Amino acid sequence: MRDLIDLWIGIQTWLFETFVSPVLFHFNLMEWFEPGFNAVEIFMLGVVQITIIVLGMRMLERRWPLEADGDERLVGVDRVYTILSKLGIVPLIVFIVAYPITTQVELLVRTWGFVPPRLERLVPWLYDNALASFLVYFALYDFAAYWVHRAQHRFSWWWALHSLHHSQRRMTVWSDDRNHILDDLLVTIVLVVFAQFVGVQPDDYILILVIGRLIESWSHANVDMSFGRIGQKLIVGPRFHRLHHALAGPDETHIHDHNFAPVLPIWDILFGTAIYDGKHRPTGVSDPAIDADNGRSWPAQQVTVFGRFVRALAPRFSRSSVQPGLRPPAE
């Protein structure tokens, strides 16, 4: 284990000292020295995640698909999202914008004398049990993410952004990262502030993100596999989450307002939003304006969805639902 950690840190240090540190030094950005080092780790973890997706999850998708038929051309843009997200490019942009905001929130409350609590103060036993402590923080973070997800569906302006994630008709392991950058920003700000207030340590925070996002990639996979009767109540899998992406029909107009949980289905079970009916449904959004996301490129999606967001915020700017001048849907 120690040799593995040493190898990992050695590679991280070499990458940092070779490529990042000279740039930070040249531009006198030395206050970003430590964050820059951590950013390299995020990049490396992204490479590991993509490797797992390509070599593991994609193989399972080919072997046991839930939906055998579908337009594979729609998947290409989701790969772009995954690469940009997992390798830290979108997170870097989000970080640059979110950091001053979350820092100001933290500093403001600290200036008032409020010290973010740590669970370990309430439950000292956790101090001596790193794994238990991590699992508790993981569950707390997932709980917060569950409610953020519900808010994404509850508020029309937020749904305008989040609907991009749902508009994919060909849902695969690449679909998890298909998010508008503003949506990513809002989610990050809320969850980082939450993490600060419950006392999640930086090291744990990165691990929570990496493990959580890898499981979420898996839950989007086009794979007909189950964790079993008990397992599917413990951790979100492809069947459970596919229902959340289901295309609404006349009899199920709010089917996508179920199975919100990112990783732990317990939140849906507790709050009455879980459905385990085993039915296979097509995915996507029935609203033609949102469905029009399919077939658009990454920049076109970012632009049109931002327009959708503005119109949701200020309905008087509303025009026809499909934007003229942009590429039509692929189908």
Add this chain to the structure above:
Amino acid sequence: MIAALAVGMGAATAAQADGVIILNSEEASYSIVSRTARTELGRQPLGREPHHMIVTPDGKEILIASTVTNELVALDAKTGEKKRVVRDIIDPYQLGYSPNGAWFVTAAYRLDHIDVYHGDSFKLASRIFMDGMPSHMAFDAESKTVFVTLQQSGRVTAIDLGTQLIKWNAEIGKAPAGAVMLPDNKRLLVALTGEDAIVTMDASNGAVIGRLQTGRGAHNFWPKGDGRHWFLSNRVEGTVSLIDTAEMKVVGSVRIPGGPDCMDITPDGKELWVTQRFLRRVAIVDIAQMKVIGSVHVGKSPHGVFILRGTGSGLPPPPSPLRAASIEGDRK
């Protein structure tokens, strides 16, 4: 978390007479390392983002600054055992006592202020807001002035401890960090982390009177103990320089990869221990040969290092201008 599991946070961490305390700044813990066995004995939880520590004027306690939880955690300076917690010390990134112990000063790196407390009670005398990330500090021998580096604005400020008014505020270069007042009580050395040099300042007025090229990312000082030589960590270059302050020249250098930062010397003066922030290790340097002779695994982003002096005379050693300078300015 992985590292914590690997070490076993629940393992017995009996303090040792030959122990070394290492602050794992990104892991909310401190490691206790056996100096003689050169191995980590255990890891204890501690606040959040512990970066620096200092010995109390009576030499009985080590105060560890837990930056994000706004508190100081006191350990027994001989055994390393936890003794008490001092709360409501806001953002104590850097900390120091004036040589006479009358003043206790903290630098709030993220909140941009310098706090001057009465040394005997931790009662706040004044909070001075200073833009530019107050970073490291040094005191003059008379305990009248504290010098604080402002890493982001490239300045050094001198504050009168009695009145808590600013005496001077001088721009000196990119990212000034470590500061040390030399035994002559006239010259202030400041390391420029955004450059590859240290500067000598006139402590009376802030004028830059000399410059010495050392290594990229010149960051922090530690006294060799002879009143003349100081070690300097160069974070970007990954070296530690030995500086002769009488001649103002570099007389030795050793390669310490992984962002070398804080340092301490064993009581016999033979070994220099240097934290390697990125490698999660502490390097051990043979001072006579200026050569790395060992390293010890610790937690994530190890920052402050403190070598316990065991059950002998305790800390600090007999006062002298040199040792006063080292304690006041270099426990960072």
